Amino acid sequence: MLYSFGGPNAPEDVLPFLKNVTRGKNIPEERLVEVGEHYHHFGGRSPINAQNLALVDALRAELARRGVDLPIAWGNRNWEPYTTQALADLRAGGARRVLAIVTSAYGSYSGCRQYRENLAASLAELADQVRADGDDDATPGTVLAVDKLRHYFNHPGFVRANADAVLEAYDELAEDAADAPLVFVTHSIPTTMEEASGARRPSYRTQHLDVAALVAAEVGRRLGREVAWQLAYCSRSGPPSQPWLEPDVNDLLRELAGAGTRAAVLSPVGFVSDHMEVAFDLDTEALETAREVGIRAVRAGTVSTREPFVAGLVDLVLERAAAERHEHGEPVERVTAGSLGAWPDVCHTGCCLLRAGVESGVPAACGEDSDPTEWLATTAGPVTTAGPVTTRDTTMTGDAR
Numbered sequence: 001m002l003y004s005f006g007g008p009n010a011p012e013d014v015l016p017f018l019k020n021v022t023r024g025k026n027i028p029e030e031r032l033v034e035v036g037e038h039y040h041h042f043g044g045r046s047p048i049n050a051q052n053l054a055l056v057d058a059l060r061a062e063l064a065r066r067g068v069d070l071p072i073a074w075g076n077r078n079w080e081p082y083t084t085q086a087l088a089d090l091r092a093g094g095a096r097r098v099l100a101i102v103t104s105a106y107g108s109y110s111g112c113r114q115y116r117e118n119l120a121a122s123l124a125e126l127a128d129q130v131r132a133d134g135d136d137d138a139t140p141g142t143v144l145a146v147d148k149l150r151h152y153f154n155h156p157g158f159v160r161a162n163a164d165a166v167l168e169a170y171d172e173l174a175e176d177a178a179d180a181p182l183v184f185v186t187h188s189i190p191t192t193m194e195e196a197s198g199a200r201r202p203s204y205r206t207q208h209l210d211v212a213a214l215v216a217a218e219v220g221r222r223l224g225r226e227v228a229w230q231l232a233y234c235s236r237s238g239p240p241s242q243p244w245l246e247p248d249v250n251d252l253l254r255e256l257a258g259a260g261t262r263a264a265v266l267s268p269v270g271f272v273s274d275h276m277e278v279a280f281d282l283d284t285e286a287l288e289t290a291r292e293v294g295i296r297a298v299r300a301g302t303v304s305t306r307e308p309f310v311a312g313l314v315d316l317v318l319e320r321a322a323a324e325r326h327e328h329g330e331p332v333e334r335v336t337a338g339s340l341g342a343w344p345d346v347c348h349t350g351c352c353l354l355r356a357g358v359e360s361g362v363p364a365a366c367g368e369d370s371d372p373t374e375w376l377a378t379t380a381g382p383v384t385t386a387g388p389v390t391t392r393d394t395t396m397t398g399d400a401r
């Protein structure tokens with residue numbers, strides 16, 4: 001199951017979609033109105049849904065190419081098609097165990113635990129439906145087993161696809177490319193969420209810095225020169241009093257212009273496809289800022305359905321299948337790039353809590369801290385020890401994948 005965020009398809013979807021996203025969250029009303037306008041600026045339609053459909057098609061084609069016969073469904077947390085429906089469809093088709101590919105490359109509350117909490121709620125909803133249909137024994141823990149694919153920010157396929165896209169942007173800059181810096185952009189998060197993401201694993205920001213260094217090195221190698229790079233953020237929300245990760249991409253562009261920069265490449269490395277953040281916050285707002293301050297900026301593409309990314313996801317699906325068969329002696333090779341190592345298959349206790357040291361108290365699927373009575377029977381436990389487990393750190397060589 002491709003498991004994503006969701007987005008509106010029409011003007012009348014915008015408000016109910018925003019209500020779904022912000023339920024129980026401390027987002028000021030003005031911010032909601034403002035973000036609603038971003039969507040209305042594009043006819044009430046986010047690019048994210050068409051992007052996800054294209055990714056499902058690309059995954060299907062890549063699985064078929066490798067002779068792997070698996071059904072794929074698509075489900076969203078915040079808009080149709082909803083996760084519960086996707087799971088119900090898979091179950092009706094005979095599936096009993098599902099692997100969720102989350103369209104969030106990095107781990108943090110927003111990209112990891114939030115998805116796991118919503119998944120637990122969807123499994124509970126599915127169990128209610130199955131009981132209503134007459135199967136009195138259905139529980140969230142037995143109705144369907146769901147595993148979550150490990151975060152893939154440092155998988156070579158993701159890194160390679162980003163590097164390819166950045167090189168195309170430098171090509172487009174042509175004679176202005178010479179000393180144009182590379183500005184990586186991702187979604188800002190509150191600094192409390194950043195700290196919590198780093199409590200037991202490398203933090204959200206650290207994950208991005210690792211990917212950025214790899215992409216910049218690969219781009220520099222292929223351009224034949226050192227590429228200066230920085231990480232910036234977009235799409236800050238929440239009250240102004242609450243600190244979020246900085247610098248904002250617009251502020252950074254102004255600062256670069258002040259220091260004499262006349263051209264730059266923006267790499268939306270935090271987004272796997274063209275979301276509204278990319279269409280509005282980068283292509284509309286940040287490119288406007290760049291024009292204002294006299295910087296010729298080109299926004300690089302997202303990994304979207306690029307071949308190395310799609311093939312990398314399928315590699316990860318097969319890696320996970322091998323890991324689940326590992327107790328029967330199957331070897332597992334965890335391929336990663338960079339220095340941080342593979343994200344765990346099963347989230348550890350306390351993974352990605354919202355605030356450092358504060359338990360959310362909300363059930364979450366696919367983790368060691370998932371409620372044992374409800375979830376442990378259904379999610380894969382930690383991989384036990386038969387057969388070799390190797391980790392291969394690949395540097396970004398020409399044939400890395």
Ligand SMILES: CC1=C(CCC(=O)O)c2cc3nc(cc4[nH]c(cc5[nH]c(cc1n2)c(C)c5CCC(=O)O)c(CCC(=O)O)c4C)C(CCC(=O)O)=C3C
Pocket residue numbers: 005006007008018021022025027031032035046047048103104105108110111187188189190235236237238270274275276277
């Ligand atoms: C880290 C991160 C990702 C990347 C990981 C992932 O991909 O999941 C992401 C993705 C997305 N965020 C999206 C949209 C929104 N995010 C919001 C709010 C927030 N996002 C946050 C963080 C993230 N968000 C945070 C900390 C908030 C504050 C509220 C909270 O603590 O959760 C709001 C409310 C208004 C506002 O506050 O801006 C909206 C509308 C869409 C859909 C876009 C489309 O339609 O194309 C996508 C893919």
Ligand SMILES: [Fe+2]
Pocket residue numbers: 107112113347351352
């Ligand atoms: Fe997590």
